[in-house]
Amino acid sequence: MRVGLLGLGRIGAFHAATLAAHPLVDELIWADPVRTSGHGRAGDPFTADALVIATPTGTHAELLTRAAGLGIPVFCEKPVAATVEETLAVRKLAAEAHVQIGFQRRFDPGFAAAKQALDAGELGELHRAHLITADPAPPPAAYIATSGGIFRDCHIHDFDLLRWITGREVVAVFATGANRGADFFAAAGDVDTSAALLTLDDGTLATVQGSRYNGAGYDVRVELAGSKATHAVGLGPRAPISGFAGPPWPDFVTRFAEAYAREIDAFLRSTHSLCTIEDALAALYVAEAAELSRREGRPVEVAEVVSLRTP
Numbered sequence: 001m002r003v004g005l006l007g008l009g010r011i012g013a014f015h016a017a018t019l020a021a022h023p024l025v026d027e028l029i030w031a032d033p034v035r036t037s038g039h040g041r042a043g044d045p046f047t048a049d050a051l052v053i054a055t056p057t058g059t060h061a062e063l064l065t066r067a068a069g070l071g072i073p074v075f076c077e078k079p080v081a082a083t084v085e086e087t088l089a090v091r092k093l094a095a096e097a098h099v100q101i102g103f104q105r106r107f108d109p110g111f112a113a114a115k116q117a118l119d120a121g122e123l124g125e126l127h128r129a130h131l132i133t134a135d136p137a138p139p140p141a142a143y144i145a146t147s148g149g150i151f152r153d154c155h156i157h158d159f160d161l162l163r164w165i166t167g168r169e170v171v172a173v174f175a176t177g178a179n180r181g182a183d184f185f186a187a188a189g190d191v192d193t194s195a196a197l198l199t200l201d202d203g204t205l206a207t208v209q210g211s212r213y214n215g216a217g218y219d220v221r222v223e224l225a226g227s228k229a230t231h232a233v234g235l236g237p238r239a240p241i242s243g244f245a246g247p248p249w250p251d252f253v254t255r256f257a258e259a260y261a262r263e264i265d266a267f268l269r270s271t272h273s274l275c276t277i278e279d280a281l282a283a284l285y286v287a288e289a290a291e292l293s294r295r296e297g298r299p300v301e302v303a304e305v306v307s308l309r310t311p
Contacts, residue, residue: 001026001268004045004072005052006063008032011077011260012054014253016040018261019052024268046070050268053077057146061086068097075267077102078156080280082148084309087284091277100263100273101280103160105220107262110233114224115165123226126166129206130223131158134214136240136250138192141184149190150210151175151290158208159198159290160275160283161222168200169282174299175290181213196290216240217248218255285309 003025005016012032019028020039028040029048036042045051051067053060053076061081067074078101081087105111117123133154138144147153163169177191185192192212199205217240222233235241238255240248249255266274285302288309293300 001049002047003028003050003052003268004043004048005030005040005054006032006045006059007054007056008035008038009054009056010253012052013038014257014260015052015054015264018264022265022268046072048072050074052264052267057082061090064099065090065093068094068099071097073098073267075100075102075264078160078280079152079284080277084281084284084288084305087277087281088310091281094277098271098273099277100267100270101275101277102263103157103164103275103279103283104256104259104263105157105161106164106259106275107266108233108256108259110236111161111165111222114222114231114233117229117231118165118224118226119167122229123224123231124228126204126224126226128204128225129162129166130221130225131162131206131208132210132219132221132234133158134209134211134219135252136214136217138181138185138212141182141188144184144190145188147188147190148287149188149291150177150192150194150212151196151294152284152287155194155196155208155210155290156283156287158210159286160279162198162200162206162208163279163282163286165222165224166200166204168202168204170198170206170286170289170302171201172199172299172301173197173286173289173293175293176297177294185212191294194294196293198286214240216242217246218251219249220252220255 016039029043175196178193194210237245289300
C-alpha cells in the first residue's frame with residue numbers, strides 16, 4: 001500500500017523509518033513544512049491508501065477530519081485535538097472513519113502482559129493501582145505554554161493505560177501539584193510535579209504521580225495489586241532507580257520504540273481501530289477533571305466535566 005505521513009519531527013521521523021521498512025508499505029509519501037528530506041519521497045500524503053499524522057497538536061483536528069472525509073484510514077498521534085470541544089467535533093465528523101489514536105503504551109509488551117494477567121484472574125480482584133510517569137528533564141518553556149498542562153499532556157497516557165488495562169472507567173479525581181523547578185511552569189499556569197487519586201467505577205483506587213525533573217532518567221511504571229498477587233511493569237534492568245543494572249531509559253522514544261512500531265503495524269494490518277477517538281475523549285475527560293481538581297483544590301467527578309464540556 002501507499003502510506004502518507006504528515007510531520008517529520010522527532011516522532012514523525014521514527015514513524016517514517018518504521019513505515020519505510022514495513023513489508024506492507026510499497027511507497028511512503030511525506031510532507032513537512034520544515035524538513036526537506038526523509039524516508040520515502042515528498043508529495044501529497046492525502047493521495048495515499050492510509051495516512052499517519054505526526055504534526056503539532058494544533059493541526060490534528062483539521063488534518064484528521066480532512067482524511068476521514070476522503071475515506072482514508074488515519075493514524076493520528078495523541079491528542080485528537082487541543083480541547084474537548086474540538087475533540088467532540090472531530091468525533092462527529094469522523095464517526096464512520098477508520099481512525100486510530102496514538103496511545104502507544106497499549107502496545108508495549110510489559111503493559112500488555114499486565115493486562116493479560118489481570119484479565120486471566122492471576123491477580124485476583126484488583127484492589128489498587130499505581131502509575132508513574134517522570135521525565136528526566138522538562139520540555140522547553142515554549143512547549144509548556146501551549147501543552148495544556150501536565151495532566152493533559154503527560155498523564156493522559158496514564159489515564160488511557162489505566163482504562164485499557166482495567167477495563168473500568170474513572171469516575172472521580174482528586175489532584176494536586178507543585179512547582180520545584182523553572183519559573184515558566186507557574187507562568188503557564190502549570191506544575192512540574194503532580195499527584196492524583198483516582199476512583200474507578202467499581203471502587204478501585206488508583207494513584208498517579210509524575211515529574212518533569214526525574215534526573216535519574218525516564219521512568220514509567222505501573223503496579224497492579226490484587227487479592228491474589230501484585231504485578232509490576234517498569235522495574236526492569238533499565239529502570240532509573242538505584243540498584244538496577246542500567247543504563248536508564250533516556251527518553252520516551254527509546255523506552256517505547258517497540259510499542260511505537262507495534263502500534264503502526266497494528267494500524268496497517270487492522271480494519272478497525274484499536275484505540276478510538278472515543279478512547280481518547282474518555283482519557284481527556286479524566287485529564288480535564290484532574291486539572292480542574294488541581295486548580296480548585298477539591299475532588300472532581302468526571303461526570304461534572306462531561307456535563308460542562310458537552311453541548
